[in-house]
Amino acid sequence: xxxxxxxxxxxxxxxxxxxxxxxxxxxxxxxxxxxxxxxxxxxxxxxxxxxxxxxxxxxxxxxxxxxxxxxxxxxxxxxxxxxxxxxxxxxxxxxxxxxxxxxxxxxxxxxxxxxxxxxxxxxxxxxxxxxxxxxxxxxxxxxxxxxxxxxxxxxxxx
Numbered sequence: 001x002x003x004x005x006x007x008x009x010x011x012x013x014x015x016x017x018x019x020x021x022x023x024x025x026x027x028x029x030x031x032x033x034x035x036x037x038x039x040x041x042x043x044x045x046x047x048x049x050x051x052x053x054x055x056x057x058x059x060x061x062x063x064x065x066x067x068x069x070x071x072x073x074x075x076x077x078x079x080x081x082x083x084x085x086x087x088x089x090x091x092x093x094x095x096x097x098x099x100x101x102x103x104x105x106x107x108x109x110x111x112x113x114x115x116x117x118x119x120x121x122x123x124x125x126x127x128x129x130x131x132x133x134x135x136x137x138x139x140x141x142x143x144x145x146x147x148x149x150x151x152x153x154x155x156x157x158x
Contacts, residue, residue, distance in 0.1 A: 006045035014082040047083035049096045076104035078114035116142045
């Protein structure tokens with residue numbers, strides 16, 4: 001919980017119009033701590049990963065409080081991976097993706113879903129995600145999905 005102000009500050013710095021308030025991150029941590037991780041460097045918190053079980057094809061609204069996780073869930077939803085510029089190119093993104101895959105497998109959910117914004121769909125496509133629909137956050141947002149056991153390789157959007 002002590003890292004939540006840093007998580008909110010990183011979200012503000014990285015996501016611009018797509019940032020969310022600190023209570024959103026606090027709720028995700030309370031609901032599914034298994035999917036919440038931070039990246040620490042000698043300079044402090046430099047990134048985070050937040051993911052949780054959810055409903056396929058129904059990503060939460062930006063900034064929405066969930067109240068509870070669905071039972072049963074049918075997809076592992078990647079709420080967010082955000083890295084400050086100093087953490088990029090260090091392998092932190094690959095490590096976060098590894099944690100995401102492990103957490104989804106541990107939750108016994110076969111698919112991972114996310115909403116890509118700010119041009120991140122290119123990155124996610126290279127990580128094995130397919131574009132399945134326009135995203136719910138307006139122009140330039142994309143709903144993307146991949147099987148947990150899919151290889152990390154470039155794919156063409158479908």
